[in-house]
Structure formats: C-alpha cells, structure tokens
Amino acid sequence: MSEQTPTAPAAAAPIEKSEVEKRFLDAVKADERAGYVGYLVETSKLVDVATAVRDEMGYDYLSSITAVDYFSDAPDAKNFIEVVYHFYKSTGGGALELKVQTPRDNSVVASLTPLYPGADFQEREAYDLYGVTFEGHPDLRRILMWEGFAGHPMRKDWKEAFYEDEAKPFKNRWPEGQVYRIEDRNPYNKNNKYPQGFDPTNFKEVDDPKLYEVLERAAREYTEDIDTEQVVVNLGPQHPSTHGVFRMAVRLDGETIVALKPVMGYLHRNHEKIGERNTWTMNMPFTDRLDYLASMSNNFGYALAVEKLMGDKGTPPERAQYLRVIMAELTRISNHLWAIGFLLNDLGAFFTPALYAIEERELILDVFEATTGSRMMCNYFRFGGVARDLPDGILEKIKLLVHDRLPRKIDELDIYLSENELVRSRSEGVGVITPEEAIAFSTAGPVLRASGVPYDIRRADPYGIYDRFKFDVAVRYHGDVYDRYMIRIDELRQSLQILGQALKDLPAGEIMNGKNPYQVRVPAGESYGRVEGPKGELGYYIVSNGKGNPARYHVRAPSFINLTILEKMCVGQKVADVVVNLGSIDIVLGEVDR
Amino acid sequence: MYGLGILKGMWVTLTHFIDSYVEDIKWMGRKRYFTEEGVEHRRSVDAKGIFTVQYPEEKLPVPEEFRYVPFLVYEVDEEGNKHDRCTSCGICAKVCPPQCIWIVRTEDPVTKRPVPEPVDFFVDVDICMNCGYCAEYCPFDAIKMDHDYEMASFDRHAEHIFNKEKLSKPVSYYAGIRPANYTREEAIKAEEAAKKAAAAAAKAAAATAAPAAPPAAPAATE
Numbered sequence: 001m002s003e004q005t006p007t008a009p010a011a012a013a014p015i016e017k018s019e020v021e022k023r024f025l026d027a028v029k030a031d032e033r034a035g036y037v038g039y040l041v042e043t044s045k046l047v048d049v050a051t052a053v054r055d056e057m058g059y060d061y062l063s064s065i066t067a068v069d070y071f072s073d074a075p076d077a078k079n080f081i082e083v084v085y086h087f088y089k090s091t092g093g094g095a096l097e098l099k100v101q102t103p104r105d106n107s108v109v110a111s112l113t114p115l116y117p118g119a120d121f122q123e124r125e126a127y128d129l130y131g132v133t134f135e136g137h138p139d140l141r142r143i144l145m146w147e148g149f150a151g152h153p154m155r156k157d158w159k160e161a162f163y164e165d166e167a168k169p170f171k172n173r174w175p176e177g178q179v180y181r182i183e184d185r186n187p188y189n190k191n192n193k194y195p196q197g198f199d200p201t202n203f204k205e206v207d208d209p210k211l212y213e214v215l216e217r218a219a220r221e222y223t224e225d226i227d228t229e230q231v232v233v234n235l236g237p238q239h240p241s242t243h244g245v246f247r248m249a250v251r252l253d254g255e256t257i258v259a260l261k262p263v264m265g266y267l268h269r270n271h272e273k274i275g276e277r278n279t280w281t282m283n284m285p286f287t288d289r290l291d292y293l294a295s296m297s298n299n300f301g302y303a304l305a306v307e308k309l310m311g312d313k314g315t316p317p318e319r320a321q322y323l324r325v326i327m328a329e330l331t332r333i334s335n336h337l338w339a340i341g342f343l344l345n346d347l348g349a350f351f352t353p354a355l356y357a358i359e360e361r362e363l364i365l366d367v368f369e370a371t372t373g374s375r376m377m378c379n380y381f382r383f384g385g386v387a388r389d390l391p392d393g394i395l396e397k398i399k400l401l402v403h404d405r406l407p408r409k410i411d412e413l414d415i416y417l418s419e420n421e422l423v424r425s426r427s428e429g430v431g432v433i434t435p436e437e438a439i440a441f442s443t444a445g446p447v448l449r450a451s452g453v454p455y456d457i458r459r460a461d462p463y464g465i466y467d468r469f470k471f472d473v474a475v476r477y478h479g480d481v482y483d484r485y486m487i488r489i490d491e492l493r494q495s496l497q498i499l500g501q502a503l504k505d506l507p508a509g510e511i512m513n514g515k516n517p518y519q520v521r522v523p524a525g526e527s528y529g530r531v532e533g534p535k536g537e538l539g540y541y542i543v544s545n546g547k548g549n550p551a552r553y554h555v556r557a558p559s560f561i562n563l564t565i566l567e568k569m570c571v572g573q574k575v576a577d578v579v580v581n582l583g584s585i586d587i588v589l590g591e592v593d594r
Numbered sequence: 595m596y597g598l599g600i601l602k603g604m605w606v607t608l609t610h611f612i613d614s615y616v617e618d619i620k621w622m623g624r625k626r627y628f629t630e631e632g633v634e635h636r637r638s639v640d641a642k643g644i645f646t647v648q649y650p651e652e653k654l655p656v657p658e659e660f661r662y663v664p665f666l667v668y669e670v671d672e673e674g675n676k677h678d679r680c681t682s683c684g685i686c687a688k689v690c691p692p693q694c695i696w697i698v699r700t701e702d703p704v705t706k707r708p709v710p711e712p713v714d715f716f717v718d719v720d721i722c723m724n725c726g727y728c729a730e731y732c733p734f735d736a737i738k739m740d741h742d743y744e745m746a747s748f749d750r751h752a753e754h755i756f757n758k759e760k761l762s763k764p765v766s767y768y769a770g771i772r773p774a775n776y777t778r779e780e781a782i783k784a785e786e787a788a789k790k791a792a793a794a795a796a797k798a799a800a801a802t803a804a805p806a807a808p809p810a811a812p813a814a815t816e
Contacts, residue, residue, distance in 0.1 A: 169687065179716040283691075373726055377725070391774070401639060412606060419599030419603075420603045424599070516730070518689040
C-alpha cells in the first residue's frame with residue numbers, strides 16, 4: 001500500500017510496516033486516527049494474520065492483549081470494543097501493534113491462545129472485564145471476578161458500588177465542601193447489582209463447578225499404568241507459600257500433580273477503572289500499589305507511557321534521567337534480594353537467608369525514604385522529571401552501598417546458598433521451561449532469561465538512558481528453579497554495574513522539565529510504555545482523548561502473565577515443588593490481581 | 595566433596611552469629627541499645643550483627659522528607675492571633691488521588707465576597723494514601739505532611755475525619771520537623787518579597803519621576 005500514515009512515527013520500523021500491509025492487502029490497514037499507530041485487522045482474518053506475523057515475520061512474542069471500550073452516550077456515536085495486541089520479536093526491536101474491532105453488544109474475536117499460549121490469561125481477563133468472547137479459547141472463564149458476577153466492570157457504562165462521579169475531582173470536595181463518607185450516604189446493597197435470578201438472601205455457597213470441570217478435563221489426558229484415585233486439593237488462598245491471597249486448585253495422583261489451575265482475583269480492586277476515573281497525575285501514587293515491592297519501576301513505566309504522548313514537554317532533564325535509572329536499579333536490587341530470600345523460605349530454609357537479604361533491602365529502603373518520603377510507596381516520578389532531588393548525604397550513602405556493602409553482601413549470599421547441596425538438590429531440574437515455551441507463554445524477566453532467552457528490554461528496546469550503560473544481559477540456560485535463582489544473583493551484579501556508571505556520570509542540574517503542574521495536558525492518542533521491571537516486562541497501555549483523565553489505562557502486569565506457565569511447570573512434579581515453582585516466578589499479588 | 599557447600603553456608607551463619615557478640619564487645623562502655631547513637635549505628639551502612647530495632651522502646655528517626663497524613667500550617671502574629679496560610683484555593687482537594695480533602699468556604703456577611711481562610715477543612719485520614727501531592731502542589735505552603743505516625747484510635751467514625759482544629763499546627767512546628775524545606779521556602783519567599791519590594795519601589799520611583807518630569811522640564815527652562 002502506498003498510503004502513509006501521517007501520525008505514525010517514521011522511525012518505528014517502517015520496513016515491517018509496509019511488509020505487513022503488502023502481505024495482507026485486503027485484511028490489514030494502517031490505523032489513521034490521530035496519535036495512533038499500528039494496524040487495524042479485519043476481525044475474521046485475525047488468526048491468519050497472527051500466524052503469518054509469527055511464522056513469517058518473526059514476531060514470536062505476544063507481549064500484551066487488552067481491550068478498549070470506545071463508548072459515548074451521544075446518539076450518533078460509533079461505539080465499539082477494540083482488542084489491542086502488541087507483538088515483539090524475541091530478538092529485540094519495536095512493537096507491531098494489531099487491533100481488531102468488534103461491536104459492543106456481541107463482542108466476538110478469535111482466540112490467539114492456540115497460537116500463543118501466553119494469550120490465555122490475558123484473553124480471560126479481557127473476557128472477564130470487557131465481555132469479549134474469544135472463540136476457540138480452551139478455557140474461557142472469568143479470571144479476576146467470580147463466576148456469576150453481573151456485568152463487565154471495565155466497560156464504560158458499568159458503575160461501581162460506591163459510584164460518585166464519572167471522573168475525579170469530585171464536586172463535593174471542592175467547591176462544595178460537603179463532608180460525608182460515600183458509604184454512609186450510599187450504603188451497601190443500595191447500589192449493588194446482581195445477576196438475573198440471583199437472590200443474595202438465599203445464597204448458598206457452591207463450589208466453582210467450571211473450575212473443577214477444567215481440572216477433570218486436564219486429568220483425562222493423564223495416563224498412568226496403575227489405576228489410582230485422584231484427589232483435588234486447594235493450595236491457598238490463605239497459605240504462606242502463596243505470597244498473598246492466591247489459590248492453586250490441583251488434582252493429585254498420590255503426590256504427583258496431574259493438573260493445576262491458578263485462581264486469583266482475591267485482591268482485585270479494579271485498578272484500571274480507578275485509573276480511568278483518576279486524572280493523569282493522580283495515577284502515579286496508585287501505580288506504587290501494583291507491585292508494592294518495586295514501586296519505582298511501576299512509576300517509571302507509567303511516566304514513560306504518558307511522556308510518549310506529551311512529546312517534548314515530557315522529556316526529563318539529564319539529572320532526572322540519571323536519578324530515574326539509579327532509583328530503578330536500586331529497586332531491582334531490593335526486589336531481587338526479597339525474591340531470593342523468600343524463594344529460600346519456600347525451599348525450607350526458613351527465614352535465615354530471607355533475613356540476611358532483607359537487612360540489605362532495608363538499607364535501600366532507607367535511601368528511598370529519605371529521598372521520596374516513603375519506604376515502599378515512593379511516588380517519585382513526575383511527567384518530565386522526578387519529584388525531589390537527593391537530600392544531603394544520601395548520594396554518599398548510595399555510593400557506599402553500591403561500591404562497598406552490596407557487592408560484599410551479594411557475594412556472601414552467593415557463597416551462603418549457591419553451592420549448598422540441599423538447595424541444589426531441591427531446585428535443579430525442577431520446573432524446567434524450554435526457551436521455546438518461555439517465549440510462547442509470554443513469560444518475561446528473570447523467568448524468560450533463565451530459560452536461555454537473552455531478552456532484556458533495557459537492551460532489546462532501550463528506554464530512558466539505558467543505551468548509555470555497559471552491562472551484560474544476564475542469561476542462564478537450564479530453565480529450572482536453580483537457574484531462576486542464579487539469574488537473580490547475576491542481575492544483582494549487573495544492576496550494581498549500571499549503578500556504578502550512573503553514579504559516576506550523575507550530572508548536576510534541573511530535575512523537572514519546566515514546572516510541575518497539578519494538571520497535565522496529554523494530547524489525544526495511544527501509547528504503550530514498557531520497562532524491564534524486576535519481575536519482567538511491565539507495560540502501560542494508555543489511551544488519551546485529550547481530557548484530564550485517561551480514556552484507557554491498562555497495566556501489563558508481569559507477575560500475572562508469568563503465572564500462565566505455572567501449570568506447565570508443575571504438571572508431573574510433586575506437591576512440594578509447586579511451592580518452589582511459584583516462589584521462583586516471584587509474584588506479587590498486588591500486581592497479579594490489580 | 596558432598597556437604598562442602600552446606601559447610602560453607604554454615605560458616606556464613608556462624609560469622610553472623612559471632613559478629614553480633616563482637617559488636618557488643620566493641621560497644622562496651624557505650625550503650626548499643628536504647629540510645630539514639632546505637633539505633634543510628636544499627637541502621638548505618640557499616641551495621642553488623644544485630645540490626646533490628648526494638649519498637650516501641652526504640653524508634654527509628656524519620657528523615658525530613660518522611661510523609662504521613664497532612665496538616666495545616668498557621669502563622670501566629672505578634673498579638674497571638676492565628677492566621678491560616680490556606681486560602682481555600684482548592685488545589686489540594688482537586689489533586690488528591692483518593693479525594694479525602696473537603697474544604698468549607700464562606701463569604702463575608704457584609705461585603706459578600708469569599709473569605710480566603712477556610713471555615714473548616716476536613717481530611718479523612720482513613721482514606722488518605724500519604725502520597726504527599728497536597729503538600730507538593732500547594733502554592734501557599736499551607737498544607738504539609740506530618741511526621742507523627744502513631745495515630746491509631748478506637749473509633750474510626752468519630753476520630754478519623756480530622757477537622758481544621760485537629761489539623762492546624764503552627765509554623766514553628768513545621769520548621770521543627772522539616773528544617774531544610776522550611777529554610778528553602780523562606781529563602782524563596784524573602785527573595786520574592788525583595789523582588790516585589792524592588793519592583794514596587796521602582797514603580798513608585800517611576801510614578802514620582804513621571805509626574806515630576808514634566809514640571810521638571812519647565813523648571814529647567816526657567
């Protein structure tokens with residue numbers, strides 16, 4: 001096709017673009033809405049296009065699937081739901097963004113799960129929150145809400161129980177100043193919707209029949225020589241090994257896992273809906289609460305996504321860029337220390353390694369507290385800079401940590417654990433993921449790299465100023481729990497390398513690009529900002545319609561999508577290994593459930 | 595040799611164990627526990643041995659930037675009257691992510707014009723997420739984040755919507771908990787005041803010079 005999209009940035013891989021359009025003359029056309037990139041695919045041709053994109057063009061990594069509800073009350077408005085796919089090459093480079101549109105009242109799109117198994121949970125999420133039916137999905141159940149929940153909470157016309165207004169700020173705060181608690185004025189039951197035929201007074205708790213049916217189906221494919229009875233066991237939701245409220249329904253043959261289905265959503269608070277009610281600025285502290293062990297990385301991703309839309313106004317000055325990298329890498333260190341400590345807890349080394357690791361983490365959190373005001377809920381990034389400069393004495397403390405204490409302590413941790421025969425015999429060869437599986441299941445971060453895929457966004461698709469630093473992409477090749485432990489030690493050392501360079505080059509100067517306004521203007525359009533978070537690829541897909549609030553705010557949560565492969569890792573192994581496998585993925589439920 | 599890794603690991607735990615006693619011996623004569631100096635050392639980069647803090651007998655000092663719930667700053671003039679810095683502009687209520695700030699305004703009964711100082715000011719501290727936006731975006735330095743984090747109470751409905759009386763604290767308190775911020779803000783204010791004064795002086799000078807100029811001209815011709 002000869003036509004050029006005027007809005008698409010020319011630098012973003014123009015060769016692939018024309019290639020895609022040439023290949024599918026009739027099925028694909030460039031997205032020409034102002035501020036949009038990518039291609040609109042005809043709904044009926046989606047699977048064909050996705051197959052060719054994977055097999056012929058090398059976009060083998062399906063990073064993110066999400067839906068957007070384009071809805072307006074206006075009588076002549078064109079309302080539809082758009083499903084957005086972000087494809088990447090596992091060898092690096094920019095995104096290929098495909099979109100399909102489907103009507104709101106009968107939303108049906110073909111499922112990509114048979115092609116990309118990593119689409120499984122993401123499609124279930126879109127089905128749950130937007131009501132899009134994915135035809136051909138092997139297990140299309142609700143994932144965050146419970147079966148029988150009325151409506152689809154992310155749709156624009158759905159209203160939460162304590163609904164106040166379409167968007168913040170609410171009028172009764174200012175100028176009206178009428179103080180009351182919304183739950184007093186609008187008590188429970190008044191604004192609750194139930195599905196048809198549901199009577200809360202006569203409600204009897206029933207087991208989730210759909211879940212157990214899936215478990216049974218999976219069990220039928222399992223064959224053993226001796227006919228034994230299988231039992232269903234629920235691990236969780238309240239169990240220390242699940243790192244939060246998370247449940248795994250497993251079907252056991254003796255002690256062997258026959259089938260496993262993760263059940264989540266206990267901590268679901270509709271983060272994305274809250275994000276759409278919030279103004280752009282208000283979302284920043286909310287991102288802290290996703291992966292609460294790595295709030296700086298969460299801030300980073302969101303700031304990147306919004307700054308992409310803001311253009312020149314959103315470019316942070318040099319010092320802020322360096323501060324961002326320093327904070328993000330310190331976060332990675334504190335997160336990995338925590339992950340290692342608690343993986344060892346899951347292995348049975350109860351709390352001694354965890355406390356040794358936490359001691360170092362605590363020193364990093366002190367740095368965060370002195371700089372940002374809070375240990376974990378940092379809320380440090382602003383659009384076009386950072387909130388505060390380093391206070392007196394903190395730079396010296398960071399230098400002492402990076403150059404002296406942390407290298408020493410990481411080596412100590414390495415000596416303490418890595419060669420330990422008990423650790424090795426419990427973790428080597430357990431939960432093996434092959435590189436092909438790791439890519440197909442859209443795993444990210446340490447899980448992906450421990451399986452021999454050297455994919456690190458800091459290198460593959462650099463953001464911020466990461467292209468200036470020399471570091472190695474840590475990679476291990478066995479794909480077992482032991483390698484997922486070792487890769488975190490490797491990454492700790494690489495983070496220290498980056499920190500050393502960043503601290504050496506940290507320039508003086510401004511920390512904000514211009515003023516820090518309490519309301520920002522974000523031009524209409526869409527953007528996808530992704531960072532290499534400690535747990536993997538953390539992406540924010542945002543759509544702006546030029547108003548004060550995001551029209552769509554989606555979080556591609558690495559711990560959520562990494563869980564897709566959990567069943568694959570666990571089947572055929574023992575119950576005790578499930579706990580270790582889960583620990584080696586390193587999930588945070590605040591991010592899984594959002 | 596099988597077991598060597600375990601032995602090496604045990605050696606690490608042993609050194610940690612011994613360290614805690616060595617540190618105590620090193621601190622012989624000085625108190626390592628229940629003193630400010632001791633707490634400060636245990637959380638420093640050189641900390642070895644025991645690093646825990648025995649709350650509530652010992653408390654970690656909070657850094658200046660530490661933020662908990664907001665409070666309102668008021669000035670006290672020479673006669674002892676309190677004046678809120680707050681002008682009810684509403685930026686804090688508009689930027690608050692969980693929307694926990696309510697501002698009640700009033701108007702002057704005689705002139706019918708809005709009074710800058712708020713009649714009342716509410717913060718629901720249960721909803722407050724301690725993000726610090728209100729303090730960050732307040733153009734009048736009227737709302738600041740407090741350091742007092744021990745505020746549990748028995749009844750959330752009666753106690754946890756703070757009104758203006760409960761929120762207000764004097765400037766001296768603010769200067770006490772955030773000395774660096776306070777000095778910086780005062781310096782900016784003094785600079786602005788100086789600029790304003792200079793501008794006003796220049797204006798006044800120009801004003802006196804301008805009418806003075808025409809008479810001056812005839813004066814010169816005289």
